[in-house]
Amino acid sequence: MKDSNFLKENNAKFLWHPMGHPGQLRTHTPTIISSASGVRIRDIDGHETIDAVGGLWNVNLGYSCTPVKEAIAGQLDALPYYSAFAGTTNTAAIELSYELQEWFGVDGMTRAFFTSGGSDSVETALRLARQFHKIRGDRGRTKYLSLKKGYHGTHMGGASVNGNNRFRTAYEPLLPGCHHIPAPYTYRNPFNESDPEKLADLCIQALVDEIDFQGAETIAAFIMEPVLGAGGIIPPHESFMPKVREICTQNGILLIADEVITGFGRTGDWSGSRHWGVKPDLMCLAKAITNGYFPFGAAMIAQDVAETFETDTSGAASIGHGYTYSAHPVGAAAALACLAETKRLDLATNAAARGREMFEGVSGLMDKHELVGDVRGGHGLMTAIELVSDRHSKTPADKAVAAQVAQVAYENGVMVRVSGHNILLSPPLIITPEDVQQVLAGLDAGLAAAA
């Protein structure tokens, strides 16, 4: 590795970062993380913090998961790569597909299509949904519905169903035929409704209205995150996703659960769909599937969707989609080790318990700091703090205020994520009660400094 002077000198000079302004990053250089262990990361100056971001919602097992590292090293020795395009496959991918249908069998998922990450998994699910209808002769079903505030990655398909203009406007025009429904976001919504159950019903009415308007026979799929993540951590009322499921079924629309964040225990259940008692038709996975140690993902497919493809004799079900790295053996080996560790450590149970502590703690900070307008969470280790400059008018706090909260929290030993005027917390699922208290103390210091 080059010395720290070289790295600081060249930080972001030749590297464009995702989700950042290339010019601004030259003057406001990113924090250089150089090592990590357990749930803690260290920057190039040796400053250590607890990682309340969990990498990017993906390092559920923390940074020192030896079985995953060994599985990767072992697979690199045995077979570092071979393609899964028609005609060949590899042992790790076969084993993983078996394990995943066991893991997500409760959610009705019986097949896996492997990808290189979340955006790929979303793209795959969107495409398979259209193809499903075409195989059945329902050729007019090409549109997609989704939630405002939803995040589904940055491929053209994913950006088109994305519900935040921050990820859309610069790249328009996007895919035609994508329509958005209000999110069940109690703090801000077009109905001025703060009761979660009533709001869920209003959003469902909006969904029904949009289906009537578009014509059910033109809609391929509805995609949603069981708990909205990057859009500000918005857990819907428990009635919402089951009602979406009902409406989709009634109208022949496939339900895609984007579980890129919520898969593998983050909500306190092994999937977000299971958290709400829903069986989707397609499920998007990535992130924690390999704990962030290798880029990997999967689109999971329900039995009846799979049967439509597998029993086709016309040729329409031939899949003209895939990636060079689909079913990558090293990713598959990493995923197998992650599944085993995730199960062995029962991370969903820890996520539920620590998530409750985190949510209660942050709610306590709301009583103390006027800057906190809303706190969302209570469903596993996903907690958001929405910062406002005035609680009455709910005026979003300035970006600089959120940045100051994060900076002071960092100086006090906690890395948090800033998204607009929200602070998002998604720590590794292995965190301890003491770690949670450290996160809360860091935030307390950050909020006090920015008041």
Ligand SMILES: Cc1ncc(COP(=O)(O)O)c(C=O)c1O
């Ligand atoms: C719900 C959801 N879907 C899709 C994606 C895209 O995943 P990736 O960044 O791996 O492409 C993300 C990433 O944060 C996500 O949160």
